[in-house]
Amino acid sequence: MSGILGTKAGLSADLALITTWIFGIVAMVGAVNGRRRRFSKHCPVMTTGMLLNWIPVLIVMIPSWLGVVTSGGGNTTSLAPLGHGVLGAVTQVLMSYTVVRMQWLEDLPPKEPLWLMRAAITLWILTVLGGTVVYLTLYVL
Numbered sequence: 001m002s003g004i005l006g007t008k009a010g011l012s013a014d015l016a017l018i019t020t021w022i023f024g025i026v027a028m029v030g031a032v033n034g035r036r037r038r039f040s041k042h043c044p045v046m047t048t049g050m051l052l053n054w055i056p057v058l059i060v061m062i063p064s065w066l067g068v069v070t071s072g073g074g075n076t077t078s079l080a081p082l083g084h085g086v087l088g089a090v091t092q093v094l095m096s097y098t099v100v101r102m103q104w105l106e107d108l109p110p111k112e113p114l115w116l117m118r119a120a121i122t123l124w125i126l127t128v129l130g131g132t133v134v135y136l137t138l139y140v141l
Helices: 011-035 039-071 076-103 114-139
Strands: none
Touching: 011 039, 011 114, 039 076, 076 114
């Protein structure tokens, strides 16, 4: 046990899980503000959440995912991280595009971006839940 959550995970995996949940909660707060048309709160919260989410992705998740991919495993323990990694990559790119489109480059498609924002938050929630499943699969079960 080298992490802080009392599992077999190391400190970096524990911190990635914790920060991902924090950013997921922040995103939900931002989504609620958007739904209530409080855009002065919604936009900075979602932008900050998306930008900060790159930190655990780049420092912990991508290197861990590459380790699973290069190990060549095809068992259940490696399939969960593989699926989560693909979903997470799509989600992070979509979130980044959505924020860039909404904040700085409003001429980018689509003209009606509401569906883009809804897709991004839905995928983000699924990715956070999937990451939790990966964590539990690798370090708890």
